[in-house]
Amino acid sequence: MFNNNNLYDDVEDLLLNDHNYTVTSLVTQIESIINGNIQPSENIISYLVDTKILEDISNIIEYEHIPVFFGKTLRDIKLVVIDDNLREHEIFVKYNNFRKLVITSVAMPHSEIQDQEYNSLQDIVMACKMHVNRLSAYFTELQSIDRMCTVMEPINPSFKDDYRRIRLDDRVWLHLEVSPEGLGTNIYLVGQSEKWNSKLQAGLLSWDHDKDIVENISRVFDLTSLSSSSMNSLISLTKESAPLHTNVCSICLCTEMQDNPSVPLPLCLNANCGVYFHRYCLYQWLVALDGGRIPAFGVASGSCPSCFKPTTCSEKDN
């Protein structure tokens, strides 16, 4: 047997105090400490490695059949959990310490499962399986929207985003959010159009929550198909037919903005002005036109930098 505390103290003294060792001399030092303190024992490995986590990982692979991946370091772990509907969910886990694991990221709306600390990977798998099965309707709705409709925003829709902006025509999109129960909420139009607006107002009253969202949308707006390519709507999930983002903001000359998920839209109130702007860019310009004064109620007004007609732009969407 050996005196455990002694060993720790000696090694700690070696590492923490400034001795200015070279690497080789450091290793020799440690070696001599270990040799001087302990007789070889089977137990030594358990002091250096958390065997619990290794057991945990092998259990998960063997019994739960869940693939485990490692990231940049062995502390970054990725699990792929498959739910009852055979959807794959990636779960990113960080091993902080013995019996201290946290979920760093999942492709799901934020939930309480991300705020906890877990004892083992097994617990995480359990919690996630429960959670994804509870969200089943949510995933189904989003999947069918992504498959059947032309989604303009988010740019790369995932289960993490609980909203979708669906293209109705060149100027008008439909915004909707999907609740964890898979119901459509907070539905409104992005862009101005009498025609679509009156349809939406009438349609919202007869929105049928027993039917799925895509069915409701196509009934409300009398559309046979919202898909950009109705013929191959089933394969439109693949990347090649992903949204047609060709419109460039004429202020920043870009489509995508760093740190800003919104995409350019014809924002000018003049219906004949089809020039695309980021909401952020047009707003900043109208504020700058007014000498940099922050407008009341977050709505800036001035003349459109393209058609020169009076227009307004709010800082935030709706």
Next chain:
Amino acid sequence: MLANARLSRLVREVKNFEASPPWGITCQLEKPDIYDVLMVSLLGPKGSPYERGTFRLVINIPAKYPFEPPLVKFITPVYHPNIDKGGRICMDMLKMPPKGAWLPTITLETLLVSLQTLLANPNPDDPLMMDVAYEYKMTSIGKMIPLLL
């Protein structure tokens, strides 16, 4: 955020200049990867007194670009009613509204092409150099009289 719109736009503009430069204009970063100062060389427009001249300019990009106009200056001395001895340019496109006519939709390319046009077509009614403008007006009237006679 402001910085993002500025940077992403400038990266694009500089790339465009390299890929498809307008006639007689080159525009490059003074120091690589620092999108603050641009060096321009501009050929005088054909058929103007400035033909075959090469004019060097410097463009300073303000922090609020494109919500503020860039600061453009001639380094090469120019004798022109709208350009003073220090190389400052009097052009409404370079000033913020309501006095000026800067728009965020104006690119550096359109700006430099307009400058080229300004060289060929001075605006003597909004002069920076009174004497040059006076001379320009008198000589152009002088040129017109023989045509009328």
